[in-house]
Amino acid sequence: MIANGYLRSDGRKGIRDVVVVVYLVECAHHVARRIVDRADDENVHLVGFPGCYPNDYSYRMMRALTTHPNVGGAVLVSLGCEGFDRHALAREIRASGRPIETIVIQGVGGTRAAIDGGLDAARRLRAEMAHTAKRVPMELSDLVIGTVCGGSDGTSGIAANPAVGRAFDRLIDAGATCIFEETGEMIGCEAAMSVRAETPEIAAAITQSIGNAAVYYRAMGHGSFAPGNADGGLSSQEEKSAGAYVKSGSRPINGIIRPAERPSRPGLYLLDVVPEEPPIFGFPNISDNAEIAELMACGAHLTLFTTGRGSVVGSAIAPVIKITGNPHTYRRMSEDMDVNAGKVLEGTASIDAVADEIVDAVRNVVSGGHSKSESLGHREFILTYKSIAPQGPSCHPG
Amino acid sequence: MGSARMSDALILLNARDNVAVCRRPVTMGERLELEGRSFAAAADVDLGHKIACAPIAPGADIIKYGMAIGSATASIAPGEWVHVHNMRSNYIETHAWPDIGKES
Numbered sequence: 001m002i003a004n005g006y007l008r009s010d011g012r013k014g015i016r017d018v019v020v021v022v023y024l025v026e027c028a029h030h031v032a033r034r035i036v037d038r039a040d041d042e043n044v045h046l047v048g049f050p051g052c053y054p055n056d057y058s059y060r061m062m063r064a065l066t067t068h069p070n071v072g073g074a075v076l077v078s079l080g081c082e083g084f085d086r087h088a089l090a091r092e093i094r095a096s097g098r099p100i101e102t103i104v105i106q107g108v109g110g111t112r113a114a115i116d117g118g119l120d121a122a123r124r125l126r127a128e129m130a131h132t133a134k135r136v137p138m139e140l141s142d143l144v145i146g147t148v149c150g151g152s153d154g155t156s157g158i159a160a161n162p163a164v165g166r167a168f169d170r171l172i173d174a175g176a177t178c179i180f181e182e183t184g185e186m187i188g189c190e191a192a193m194s195v196r197a198e199t200p201e202i203a204a205a206i207t208q209s210i211g212n213a214a215v216y217y218r219a220m221g222h223g224s225f226a227p228g229n230a231d232g233g234l235s236s237q238e239e240k241s242a243g244a245y246v247k248s249g250s251r252p253i254n255g256i257i258r259p260a261e262r263p264s265r266p267g268l269y270l271l272d273v274v275p276e277e278p279p280i281f282g283f284p285n286i287s288d289n290a291e292i293a294e295l296m297a298c299g300a301h302l303t304l305f306t307t308g309r310g311s312v313v314g315s316a317i318a319p320v321i322k323i324t325g326n327p328h329t330y331r332r333m334s335e336d337m338d339v340n341a342g343k344v345l346e347g348t349a350s351i352d353a354v355a356d357e358i359v360d361a362v363r364n365v366v367s368g369g370h371s372k373s374e375s376l377g378h379r380e381f382i383l384t385y386k387s388i389a390p391q392g393p394s395c396h397p398g
Numbered sequence: 399m400g401s402a403r404m405s406d407a408l409i410l411l412n413a414r415d416n417v418a419v420c421r422r423p424v425t426m427g428e429r430l431e432l433e434g435r436s437f438a439a440a441a442d443v444d445l446g447h448k449i450a451c452a453p454i455a456p457g458a459d460i461i462k463y464g465m466a467i468g469s470a471t472a473s474i475a476p477g478e479w480v481h482v483h484n485m486r487s488n489y490i491e492t493h494a495w496p497d498i499g500k501e502s
Contacts, residue, residue: 154446157463158409158419187489188465214489233419233447235460235480236487239467246463308446326446345409345421345445 003367005138006072009097013142014069015301015366016043017133018317019125021075021118022066023048024089025082031105032077035118042374044122045316047381054083057259057386064260064297066093066100070317072133073099073125075118080106099125138366141175141266145362146295146303147247148181150288153232153308157243159325159344159354160306165249166355167304168268171362172251177263179298180248181271181291183213184284188238189245193270198252205256209272213284216274220283228309247306258388259294271298281385289313289380292320302365304358312336314378319371321361323354338372408432408449412464417448417480419462424449430477437477448480460485 005013021044023032029048036046047065049058066074066089074093078086086102093100101121105114147164149156168178186193190210197203217237225237234240254267263269273294274284285291292303292315302319305311310329314320324330327342334340339357343349365371407430408418418432424443429436432451443449448462454474459466472484 154419154448158411158446188467192465230482233444233481235448235482235485236468237489238465238487239460239462242463242465242467328445347421 001137002140002363003138004135005142006069007134007136008067008069010067012069012299013136013138014071015138015143015368016070016317016319017072017129018070019044019073019075019122019129020047020066020071020317021045021077021122022062023050024076024078024084024086025052026050027052027079027082028077028105031103031111031114031118034115035075035077035122038115038119039122041122041126043126045379045381047316047383048077049084049383051385052082054085055385057388058383059085059089060260060390061293061297061383062089063092064299065293065317067096067098068296068317069299070301071098072129074101075121075125076100076102077114077118078102078104080104099128101125139175140171140363143171143301143362143366144177144179144263144299145171146179146181146271146292146298146300147306148288148291148295148303149185149244149247149306150313151307151309151311152229152234152240152243153326154234155232155325155342155345156306156308157240157246159351160308160323160341161243161247161325163325163339163341163344163351163354163358164247164304164306164323166351167358167362168247168249169251170355170359172249172266172268175266177266177269177299178249179257179263179269179271179295179300181295182273182285183209183270184217184274185244186210186241187214187217188241193245193248193253196250196253198254198267202253202255206253206270209256209270209274212277213272213274216277216279216284219279232308247304257298258390259386260297261390262299269298271295275387276389280387284386286384287382289315289382290384292318293381293383302362302371304362306341310336312373312376312378313380314371314373314376316379316381319365320373320378321358321365321371322373323358336372336376405430405432408451410451411462414464415461416450416452416454417460417462418451420445420447420449435476437475440475440477441479443479450474450476450478450480452476454480
């Protein structure tokens with residue numbers, strides 16, 4: 001046993017017991033944010049969707065996130081006239097066994113009443129959850145772990161990402177489920193990846209997904225390559241890709257999943273976040289937190305985030321563990337970094353030793369310890385429009 | 399990564415690679431050793447950036463991790479900095495600040 005988890009009605013176990021306060025349109029964002037600010041409780045988190053027009057992807061994402069194993073209850077904050085189907089979402093959250101309350105700003109008489117009502121609701125839910133929580137032992141095999149990179153530089157692909165890959169190998173060998181992404185950041189790696197696919201069908205799906213990503217990104221004008229990446233020594237999308245790809249470690253790839261779909265059994269999965277053609281809503285993911293939100297919607301309890309330049313973000317709902325491969329970044333930003341993989345570059349630690357540190361950091365966070373970003377109060381969240389159809393033989397709907 | 403080879407200044411990530419990665423900032427003129435080869439750094443090159451460790455012809459693949467990461471847009475000699483000024487992606491045009499890669 002590595003921790004006491006929170007048992008949910010679907011059998012999954014959470015490592016946190018969070019109340020999410022959910023704005024269902026940007027017009028309700030202020031009220032929801034004030035509720036969270038005034039609750040001043042590390043287990044009351046803000047998430048939401050800004051758009052007024054309904055969108056199937058966003059609905060499925062929000063359903064997966066509000067019934068995430070780390071979430072114990074939800075307060076929905078609606079303006080009243082937005083397109084988001086708050087009734088359907090409330091029904092599904094209730095059906096999952098979680099307490100849920102809805103505040104409709106237009107119904108309760110405006111901003112002040114909605115904030116007061118939402119704050120009371122959040123506190124009621126917290127009190128109820130404290131009474132009803134079912135604590136159960138958790139093992140590494142109960143965990144779903146995602147990985148992303150952000151603010152990459154030339155060190156990411158030679159220190160931090162290989163160390164995460166080695167940690168993934170160990171976690172998978174212990175029975176965990178690990179998810180890496182995203183196909184747009186792996187353009188040029190399709191041949192190497194296909195060789196690791198568990199079946200020929202998965203190999204073909206990988207090649208097709210990467211091909212779609214290449215077409216999609218070309219339509220966007222350029223890839224996920226940011227000016228800071230070049231400043232840090234990366235010269236091309238595919239160089240960044242190879243460096244990102246090593247995060248996946250060396251175990252067989254057991255399937256491809258889409259956002260808000262969960263792997264049906266433990267192992268290693270590629271999350272394909274690229275929308276269907278033709279492009280409708282723009283870039284597949286506009287920032288790192290959009291990818292973290294999708295990993296969470298696939299069930300990730302926590303995210304291993306590798307950075308070279310020094311990202312500081314955390315996330316609502318699921319803790320983020322930060323690993324930097326750049327020793328200077330570690331020294332400059334040590335308050336934000338959980339693991340220093342820069343020791344590999346400096347020759348003072350092996351990739352295996354850093355992988356051990358990463359697995360230890362996972363155990364610590366799972367058993368209730370705070371990651372650096374959690375301690376600093378980082379609870380970023382972003383969800384925007386996308387066009388992705390449900391699919392997948394290897395997946396549960398989130 | 400099992401095939402990674404290191405010197406004080408450089409890492410060769412795969413035996414097939416024609417570029418090595420700087421483990422620390424390298425100074426122009428500095429003598430670099432790797433796998434029995436020796437060449438002078440042709441520029442100041444920062445941590446994480448790439449230095450050619452073999453002659454690379456225009457149009458030839460730039461190899462790192464044993465994989466093509468783009469192709470050369472100029473003739474590149476061992477010791478030269480390899481970046482967006484003398485290589486390009488085979489997939490998507492690299493989006494970089496306008497002043498990166500210019501000789502200063």
